[in-house]
Amino acid sequence: MKEAHASRETGVRLAAAFLALVGVGALAAPWLTTHAPTAQLDPVALAWQPPSAAHWLGTDSYSRDVWSRLLFGARATMGIAVLAVTVSLTFGTLVGAVAALAPRWLDALLMRATDALLAIPRLLLLLLVVAGAGTLEFAPLAILLGSTGWMMTARVVRQDSGRLLATPHLEGARALGVPWARLLTRHLLPSLLPTLAVAATAAFAAAVPLESGLSYLGLGVRTPLPSWGNLLADAESQPLAHWWVIVFPTVMIAGTVLAANALANAMERQWRR
């Protein structure tokens, strides 16, 4: 048991270190790179260069340095993902928890509205909105991703809250006439944390590839701004031949998601104690 504890501690430290490194890398990108992320060095001679001393992670189809794009891309990707997750998590938790505590009619209304929005395939909704609105700027794109992703959280939170409210502890609190706002913030939300931690990492893990998926469908972050998503989309036609354009962003996305998950688990354990 002690051993498991120790390895967990190391895991958490590793995760924190990774996230910190990504953060520092993104902020200090101008000093850590030798090329501007949008600079095309020589689109004829230097496109699709595999990793070398001159270009640590190779170059993409426009002869742009993948290492610079990876570091600068962290800004866009992390920014969009964090903003989108914040929007979706806040809204989803609020709707789900309020529905659980609210009178029956409001509960039904909120949950059916959630069902209704869920019944529209997300990609279709995004397509429809983007078709109408054209190329989106950074913040609207993040908010759009967030506001089309909260329904799942709301449903899971509503279900979990229903389960929690049925426990003797919370049933008692309710019977004692604890006001619902207090019930929500003091009793319900803390108990929901394990669910939310999983939901948040899942939402984060979904937001990053979704941004890439939008790039694949020809939408997404405005060129020539780098993002992990449009880095991946660039290798679409020959994914095996240009592995370095796929492997490095995927490693970054996966590493970030895993680290965020490890931290969330650690926090959850702290709260439990």
Added chain:
Amino acid sequence: MPRLARLRPTLLLLLALGCGPSDRAGGGTVIIASPADTETLIPALRTTVTGRMVTELLFDQLIELGPTLNPFGDAGFEPRLAARWSWDSDSLALAMTLDDDARWHDGRPVVAADVVTGYRVIMDPTNGSPIRSEITDLDSVTVRDERTAVLHFKSRTAEPFVTAAAVVPLPSHLIDTIPAGALATSAFAQQPVGSGRYRLVAREPKARTEFAAVTDHYRGRPGPDRLALVVAPDPATGIAKLWAEEADVWDNLPPTEVAAAAAHPQVRLIQAAGWDYTFIAFNYRDPSDTARAHPLLADHAMRAALSHAVDREQLVRALFDTLARPLLGPFVRAQFTADTTLAPPAFDTTAANRLLDSLGWTARDRAGIRRRGGRPLRLRALVPAPSANRVRASVLVQEQLRRVGVDLVIEKLEGQAFGAARDAGTFDLVFHGVGTTPSVRGLRTTWASRTPAGNGRLNAGNFRDTTVDASLEAGLTALDPERTRTQIRTAYRRVIDDAAAIWLYEPVQVAGVHRRFVTPAWRSDAWWRTIGEWRLDPAATRLARDARPTAP
């Protein structure tokens, strides 16, 4: 045991085909993979290249442009449903005599009334035919006798036979009973009865369309027994079907795939002249108020500066390697009227910088973008997201313009949003693609001044020049091909001299075809027209799908 029984006839057939001296080297099944499906099965309603292919397989034209690709006069045309033709003495009426053996797929003979029906379907505005605005030189079509239809022209033009080819006969015995406006939603539109060398067997829109050879066709039995158009919406995996022998043709391979073809020896690559070209059109009008001239781009010096700033040679190499050439002007080199002596502004950043300086854009911000009166030199470019080439070109051009201090903002839009913004004129630059044909009448849609008659409909930048209008009219009505060429070239030169666009690229077509088929000379403008002449190579191994279909 039942499995073996099922396999045996196939095996025997394969053995027979492989060993015995077959009576003819035809047969086989051709699977055409394509990212797009046809939008219609009626010739008068087609708007896309795939639409042309499918409707031309199903329906024969009166006459067809032959391999010389010369659209002027009738020297370049070959008989199809019309066996002979002759001008009346007034030189305005063209009598078309139908082939005695021409039959509809239901066995009825093709008659002169069918030509009238074909014309009527195009002209009926409730059908919304795009061909209507292309045959404005035609006045009417009448029946002289059972087998002779007469095309009455308003005036003589340079390409009367292009018009005649566009009036595709339709079976009057099936069409004339369909009420006005109901053709597109009729049963005929889903199960058409055609006159071509292939008839429709089955169709599942956006997935597959199956054709069978018409064995008693008046032009002879075509080679391949069966064709199928299979839609693969993602080009990367669609082309993978060709590599995996699941498909036999992909008619337009991108350069990266051409490079990958070496790993798939069963596929033969065929190069042919290209008919598509891409340019960046400047908007002459103010995007925020289309009644006014564009504040920056109405100035010739600004357009010239931007033209000088784009390294087209590098762009073409980066996008296509050797499989495209820089565009010379509003034409492709394969066209009869092409003028290879014309030269668009050369890549010259010194000249570009000098021009921009002279226009007062001398200050620079921290990113190196030019400023004048506190405002950055920023231009918005429309780019269609579905066109991978244009999206990639826009990223390269953006960087090239940045080097001379111009900030190009790329508005990448999905197809219809792109078209709507282009037609509304709410942009500074537009990455424009044109699919042209041997006929030069299409120039009227792209470069003539906009008129209510429909000229200049694709003239997105609202370019207006009376010399160009006059030259195009003179060229399209001249009776001597040389005179047409001179006039059209005058129009080309005017458009180029005005720096109306940055002429980007003209790709070469590279088709991939399964090696077991021996194909005749590849028609660059319409490769499917010779598919009836495809033959299975006797020396090559057949695939399971080549087994001759058993009669039902």
Added chain:
Amino acid sequence: MGASLLGRLAQGALVVLFVVATCFALIRLAPGDPFFRALDEASVPAEVRAAQLARFGYDRPIPEQFARYLGNVVRGDLGWSHSRGQPVAQAIATALPSTLLLVGTAGLLAFVVGVSLGAWSGWHADRPIARGIDRGAMLLLSIPDYLLALLAVMGPALAWGLFPVGGARTEFGPTGLLGLVDRLHHLVLPVLALALPIAAVVTRLQHAAMRDVRDAAFIRTARANGVPERRIRWRHALRNALVPVLSYGGVQVAAALSGVVVIERIFAWPGMGRLLYDGVLSRDYPLIAGGVLVAAIGTVLGTMVADLAIRWADPRQRNA
């Protein structure tokens, strides 16, 4: 019970109405129209297009169009698909079965694999293998679905030749029993590409829920009461831990449709995902409305089934 079921059905109908109305309006507000056609071919003059729009009533106010549409739907007429040149009902009749096959197989596979892996790894959450499973699922989720599908095509299908590259069956291929084998062969890669991300989410949810339940009071009580360990694990723990997964399962129908859009495009699979995607791109108003109608009914039914399943799994909510 009957009354509450009727109530749920009425609510469901309202949901469907809302969804169809939203998409009905959004697609009409987007630039373009059903007669705009291809990218560079504006060869249909504007006035001809205007006449076509008027013929199908697309020039009327949107609420009026919607009222007419509902009237037609009630009479069983879903309208005409302009981009496919066939009745919408016919288009859906060919697309729906092939998508149901794809989603049904993938969903079943994802839930069986996800629940078993998640339940086992959640119960043994302290073992390194269990944590590895959880992290593996996380890793899988970080790969965009289109990339996963593309790699499946380029590797197992093209490079190793184990599976067909695309389509639902071999063109002019075998019929009968061999035809069935051929169809299953075509189904493998798209199902895997669709099922893997869903299985990953299910695994993670089931893992987390099982880990929580493991330490819950009622499990300890059961154990103290001498209930056999196997019975505790399968009867008490798993049943309770299924709640979040089931809650997720119902709504997964809609999410799966998003995945289906990408998978069907890459594998050239003729189904509802492509129908909706093509419909949006070609502004085929009746096709979108019909497709969304079917998708919404599917999702509503999915959530209702999930809610029923949750009541079964979590007795405390039966009276809630």
